[in-house]
Amino acid sequence: MRPARADAIANRARILAVAVAAFEADGVGVSLDEIARRAGVGAGTVHRHFPTKAALVDAAIAEPVNVLASRAAGLIDSTDPTAAFFVFVEELVVNGAAAHAFADRLRSDADDPEMAIAEPLARLRAGLEALLGAAQRDGGARGDINAGHLDAFVAAAHAAYVHPTGGIRVISLLTDGLRTHRHA
Amino acid sequence: MRPARADAIANRARILAVAVAAFEADGVGVSLDEIARRAGVGAGTVHRHFPTKAALVDAAIAEPVNVLASRAAGLIDSTDPTAAFFVFVEELVVNGAAAHAFADRLRSDADDPEMAIAEPLARLRAGLEALLGAAQRDGGARGDINAGHLDAFVAAAHAAYVHPTGGIRVISLLTDGLRTHRHA
Amino acid sequence: MRPARADAIANRARILAVAVAAFEADGVGVSLDEIARRAGVGAGTVHRHFPTKAALVDAAIAEPVNVLASRAAGLIDSTDPTAAFFVFVEELVVNGAAAHAFADRLRSDADDPEMAIAEPLARLRAGLEALLGAAQRDGGARGDINAGHLDAFVAAAHAAYVHPTGGIRVISLLTDGLRTHRHA
Amino acid sequence: MRPARADAIANRARILAVAVAAFEADGVGVSLDEIARRAGVGAGTVHRHFPTKAALVDAAIAEPVNVLASRAAGLIDSTDPTAAFFVFVEELVVNGAAAHAFADRLRSDADDPEMAIAEPLARLRAGLEALLGAAQRDGGARGDINAGHLDAFVAAAHAAYVHPTGGIRVISLLTDGLRTHRHA
DNA sequence: GATGAATGAGCATTCATTCAT
DNA sequence: AATGAATGAATGCTCATTCAT
Numbered sequence: 149m150r151p152a153r154a155d156a157i158a159n160r161a162r163i164l165a166v167a168v169a170a171f172e173a174d175g176v177g178v179s180l181d182e183i184a185r186r187a188g189v190g191a192g193t194v195h196r197h198f199p200t201k202a203a204l205v206d207a208a209i210a211e212p213v214n215v216l217a218s219r220a221a222g223l224i225d226s227t228d229p230t231a232a233f234f235v236f237v238e239e240l241v242v243n244g245a246a247a248h249a250f251a252d253r254l255r256s257d258a259d260d261p262e263m264a265i266a267e268p269l270a271r272l273r274a275g276l277e278a279l280l281g282a283a284q285r286d287g288g289a290r291g292d293i294n295a296g297h298l299d300a301f302v303a304a305a306h307a308a309y310v311h312p313t314g315g316i317r318v319i320s321l322l323t324d325g326l327r328t329h330r331h332a
Numbered sequence: 333m334r335p336a337r338a339d340a341i342a343n344r345a346r347i348l349a350v351a352v353a354a355f356e357a358d359g360v361g362v363s364l365d366e367i368a369r370r371a372g373v374g375a376g377t378v379h380r381h382f383p384t385k386a387a388l389v390d391a392a393i394a395e396p397v398n399v400l401a402s403r404a405a406g407l408i409d410s411t412d413p414t415a416a417f418f419v420f421v422e423e424l425v426v427n428g429a430a431a432h433a434f435a436d437r438l439r440s441d442a443d444d445p446e447m448a449i450a451e452p453l454a455r456l457r458a459g460l461e462a463l464l465g466a467a468q469r470d471g472g473a474r475g476d477i478n479a480g481h482l483d484a485f486v487a488a489a490h491a492a493y494v495h496p497t498g499g500i501r502v503i504s505l506l507t508d509g510l511r512t513h514r515h516a
Numbered sequence: 517m518r519p520a521r522a523d524a525i526a527n528r529a530r531i532l533a534v535a536v537a538a539f540e541a542d543g544v545g546v547s548l549d550e551i552a553r554r555a556g557v558g559a560g561t562v563h564r565h566f567p568t569k570a571a572l573v574d575a576a577i578a579e580p581v582n583v584l585a586s587r588a589a590g591l592i593d594s595t596d597p598t599a600a601f602f603v604f605v606e607e608l609v610v611n612g613a614a615a616h617a618f619a620d621r622l623r624s625d626a627d628d629p630e631m632a633i634a635e636p637l638a639r640l641r642a643g644l645e646a647l648l649g650a651a652q653r654d655g656g657a658r659g660d661i662n663a664g665h666l667d668a669f670v671a672a673a674h675a676a677y678v679h680p681t682g683g684i685r686v687i688s689l690l691t692d693g694l695r696t697h698r699h700a
Numbered sequence: 701m702r703p704a705r706a707d708a709i710a711n712r713a714r715i716l717a718v719a720v721a722a723f724e725a726d727g728v729g730v731s732l733d734e735i736a737r738r739a740g741v742g743a744g745t746v747h748r749h750f751p752t753k754a755a756l757v758d759a760a761i762a763e764p765v766n767v768l769a770s771r772a773a774g775l776i777d778s779t780d781p782t783a784a785f786f787v788f789v790e791e792l793v794v795n796g797a798a799a800h801a802f803a804d805r806l807r808s809d810a811d812d813p814e815m816a817i818a819e820p821l822a823r824l825r826a827g828l829e830a831l832l833g834a835a836q837r838d839g840g841a842r843g844d845i846n847a848g849h850l851d852a853f854v855a856a857a858h859a860a861y862v863h864p865t866g867g868i869r870v871i872s873l874l875t876d877g878l879r880t881h882r883h884a
Numbered sequence: 885g886a887t888g889a890a891t892g893a894g895c896a897t898t899c900a901t902t903c904a905t
Numbered sequence: 906a907a908t909g910a911a912t913g914a915a916t917g918c919t920c921a922t923t924c925a926t
Contacts (some may be wrong), residue, residue, distance in 0.1 A: 155889090156888090156890090159889085159890085161908090177361075179915075179916060179917080180916075180917065181915090181916075181917090182920085189890075189891085190890060190891040190892055191891085191892070191893095191917090191918085192889095192890065192891060192892070192919080192920080193889075193890055193891075195917085195919080196888095196889070196890075199918090200917080200918080201916090201917060201918090270908065282885060302489040304488040304491045305488070306486040306487070306491065307483075307488045307490065307491035308487060308488040339906090340906065340907090343906090343907090353896095363898075363899055363900080364899075364900065364901090365898095365899070367899090368909095373907075373908085374907060374908040374909055375900090375901085375908080375909065375910095376901090376902085376903085376906095376907065376908055376909070377906080377908075379900085379901065379902085380906070380907075384900080384901085385899095385900060385901090491923055523910090524909090524910055524911090527910085527911085538751075545729075547894075547895060547896080548895080548896065548897090549894090549895075549896090557911075557912085558911060558912040558913055559896090559897085559912085559914095560897090560899080560910095560911065560912055560913070561910075561911055561915070562896080563896085563897065563898080564909095567897090568896080568897080569895090569896060569897090582922075627917065669860075671859040671860060672856040672857070672859045672860040673856070674858035674859065674918075675855040675856045675858065676855060676856040707885090708885065708886090711885090711886090731919075731920055731921080732920075732921065732922090733919095733921090736888095741886075741887085741890095742886060742887040742888055742925080743887080743888065743920095743921090743922085744885095744886065744887055744888070744922090744923085745887075747888055747922065747923085748885070748886080748920085751923080752922085753920090753921060753922090787888080828918070838914095
């Protein structure tokens, strides 16, 4: 029943996963005891891995951004850069923007979350720029857009996406605006 | 020396205004004692007007929506229905969508906020539809849009608006898409 | 069963008295819950009167010193200044030095207790100097001693007093050293 | 690579030394983790040598008393018993009484410290009596004093010694009272 | 024997809520 | 109707202790 030493890393990962899910679902008001219970560990174990609640919130904010950044890094070597770019943009709109909204909601409750999220966000930005550049060199993405435009675009597209009257179809309409063949 | 009955209503209004400002600025974590202090009343007085904290949060969520609904009602008798419609849409994007975002953020922390916000939201929807209908009859707004479209539009426009790379110019670009003269 | 408003001051006094006794008997490790329980109040009530534990410890340190300072102020108008002085010195050795020892023990555990005890200690010192001066003018106390000497004297006398082999008789022997008639 | 058996004894000594220093400097509130860290061992190692924290506190209380007892035993074979006695009394006033004060401060926090300190204190008492007897037989110390007197004397002398207005000179004045040549 | 991750009870503190005034 | 002192459950955090490695 008692976890072994080697499981310490797995414990950390499980706590973080539980925290992300709990904060996303019920807000940052979820108690650490509740998170510990859901993760199947003692309250002290949560504190061993995340010394303060703010540290856990920061990590929970950064986590989905890190996942997306890693996903971008994995797509950069695709043999079809254009397809890779649009796949990633769609993922951003569906998942990533949700992560942004999540971070936005948490931001006002954390101590200095800008710091915590700055580095993963930079990684994500770099990955997105790399994918965009590759798609542009591939001739599949319009040349007159940059990552800054994508930020606002993704935010707007996500807002429409999550709206009751919106839906998955909206994404295609909006992402089409980024393709070169629209001008063709 | 003791406040008269009429001051009770003023007290309620002041508490609500303080709560809206406090929740918007610092999140729903602000304590009722703090709100009571800022409003210049005792802790018990807050509970007389809002029996539970959830009730106060609900009222604070509904408040800005109510303001916008009243604004819409005030604009419906305008002599220039088209101008009135676009003025209100812009206000929605700037303020109203902020109110939505505010409500979004609070939603997950309140008990059953859908209930609390349903009625003011219906009033706002009714006002918006009236303004849209009048503008369409006036020939200033495209006839093939409805209030449902506007919801998603306002949400997307607001997301772009509040984005660092966005700004006030974005609104004009987007609202232009609703005008009939675009087809001209 | 529920205390009335007017009892708030009495509550504070009872909490402080309980805290002084508890800290003296069992050290500052005594929990606030325990103190609240012994005082017959809720945990929150302790915090209303003493926002942090450090504040309560500080107040508990200062309390016996304040009592002695008030005692000195009450003795200054005595018709027999010499008697008043020696009565007070004896009280200092028995009770006051205990208060010092108490404060000494707590000092290392409080945040900035020097600050907290500085003012009551100054009042006590002023009272002691006034009593000594009056006794010297009365011709009952040696003229070549000052309050600084008394501090070390009281500390030493108390140490001997509380020692198993010491006792109340030691005080007379030691205080006799301060009297003028010893030279006579 | 793993420490051999002999290092276990060194570990125990290092932990105890660290504990004495830590408790003396920062009070018994210092955590065992902190002591383990300062001693360069794991938390479990502290518990292997001292099963409970109370056991470590007890050992830390007894430690300086044991050192003094050993010192007394070392002085008993001196060729100048009178000098040896007064040297040791001075050490008692400066260091030993500090150890007493230390023990006093810790006493209220430990479970049953009387037990823990009883045996080392008996050793110290025996050593002091031996030194006193030798000095009396040597003619250097007054014959009408006993170890019981010395306890109160050392306590009083130490209290005066550590007092701001006191100092090293005070010791000479007080120890002179124990010498035979005062009668001369 | 040593390590350090895990435990879980205990602590100080906060806060929504109640109620005597 | 208003006040604010009191309540007590809940929270974040600490730490002595246990135990798998």
